[in-house]
Amino acid sequence: MMDRIPILRMGQFLLVTIQVDMHDRLALALQDDLTTKISETGATGVLIDISSLEIVDSFIGRMVANISAMSKILDAQTVIVGMQPAVAITLVELGLSLPGVRTALDVERGMALLQNPRVNMTSYAQAGDEENFDDSDNQN
Amino acid sequence: MNNDLKARIASLLEEQQEMLLSEWAQELQAQGRQQGAISDKDLKQQCKEFLTLFRDAVQGEEGGKGENLRNMLGNLARSRAENGFTPTETATFVFSFKKPLYTVLHKEFSKDSNTLIEVIWGVNQSLDRLGLYTTEVTQSAREEVIRRQQQDMLELSTPVVSLAEGILALPLIGTLDSARTQVVMESLLQTIVTTGSTVAIIDITGVPTVDTLVAQHLLKTVTAARLMGADCIISGIRPQIAQTIVHLGVELGNVITKATLASAFKIALDMQGMKISRVAPVGAMTSKA
Structure with missing residues (x-):
């Protein structure tokens, strides 16, 4: 009997906490389970906590990206939370920048992100250009 | 050289010690002023020590020959390198010993020119080796200093500072190479974890040039x-750097870039839902003081 990663339901969201070292078959099983669960429950968001994941290779990195992409197709926002610095550096060095995957520092912030999807980053960049410190003071 | 000859040179060195030392000192003075500072007393002390050890080395067996002499010269070269002597000056210390020594040898062996040539050749070889050894030590001492400074630079030049709750700044100074990027990345990510910050401003005001490699490291x-x-947020992009980035065709993707740290900070505050506001009119606070 193979280990499986538990998928918990929290209201509209699914919570996946990876607390063991990911190996390839486990990742494939998670991919199966999660997609099934999303379509069963009609969840709108998936939160994957990888704070205990300390070793990552290109396959696992790609699986994480795939799982997020699949969830997105099933209309569920995916947020990856709690990535370790070493894991982040490894993924970048492997050339896996996981575009399109949303990330957060911890579960709490990830949940907040799912509940009220953040304004797009670029809108901040544009908004900031229009006003300076003095303008905002005058509004007070 | 056979052992008899060696013993003869050794005893000669012993007999003529005073004469050798005074002529050597004159020779050293004749070399003119040196850049490095060393007192006459220390110099005399070093000459005497060198002569004693040189004699021991000439007398000594083949096996442990010159160990002490080499150690002494090594320490001497190292301390001179730290005091600003050039490698030439340090090597000259050894080479200038040749003239007084040859004078003495010439007097002693003048009747037998074959032996004289053999002796002078042998002495010449060992003195050359010793001189070159000091150069080698000087060089490695300097390289050590350079290595240490490089290490210091790596550690010192990558501070991660906290600007406000949840906002970090990373003022980068100097060129970004792979090794530095690694250190910068690690310290930034570690600080993000420990402080729980969600916005990091990378300020590149102090980065002289941004080429494709530096841009890649930043990304x-x-x-x-x-x-x-x-x-x-990447801030502190100077006009020339903006031009270079575009000319090189570097894609910064959807990274937010700002000209100054101040405007980047403003955006960062926005993201955190904070704002800076003035509590008194301009100049009110300074006129009170």
């Missing part, structure tokens, strides 16, 4: 921070 850092759930 790597930004991507790694994003993977952890922190947004990055």
Whole structure:
């Protein structure tokens, strides 16, 4: 009997906490389970906590990206939370920048992100250009 | 050289010690002023020590020959390198010993020119080796200093500072190479974890040039921070750098870039839902003081 990663339901969201070292078959099983669960429950968001994941290779990195992409197709926002610095550096060095995957520092912030999807980053960049410190003071 | 000859040279060195030392001192003075500072007393002390050890080395067996002499010269070269002597000056210390020594040898062996040539050749060889050895030590001492400073620079030049709750700044100074990027990335990511910050401002005002490699390193850092759930803003982009980036065709992707740290900070505050406001009119606070 193979280990499986538990998928918990929290209201509209699914919570996946990876607390063991990911190996390839486990990742494939998670991919199966999660997609099934999303379509069963009609969840709108998936939160994957990888704070205990300390070793990552290109396959696992790609699986994480795939799982997020699949969830997105099933209309569920995916947020990856709690990535370790070493894991982040490894993924970048492997050339896996996981575009399109949303990330957060911890579960709490990830949940907040799912509940009220953040304004797009670029809108901040544009908004900031229009006003300076003095303008905002005058509004007070 | 056979052992008899060696013993003869050794005893000669012993007999003529005073004469050798005074002529050597004159010779050293004749070399003119040196850049490095060393007192006459220390110099005399060093000459005497060298002569004693040189004699021991000439007398000694083949096996442990010159160990002490080499150690002494090594220490001497190292201390001179730290005091600003040039390698030439340090080597000259050894080479200038040749003239007085040859004078003495010439007097002693003048009747037998074959032996004289053999002796002078042998002595010449060992003195040359010793002189070159001091140069080698001087060089390695300097290289050690350079290595240490490089290490210091790596550690000192990558501070991660906290600007406000949840906002970090990373003022980069100097050129970004792979090794530095690694250190910068690690310290930034570690600080993101420990402080729980969600915005990091990378300020490149102090980065002299941005080429494709530097840009790639910057993007790597930004991507790694994003993977952890922190947004990055690149600030301090000077006009020339903006031009270079476009000319090189570097794609900064959807990274937010700002001209100054101040405007980047403003955006960062926006993201955190904070704002800076003036509590008194301009100049009111300074006129009170």
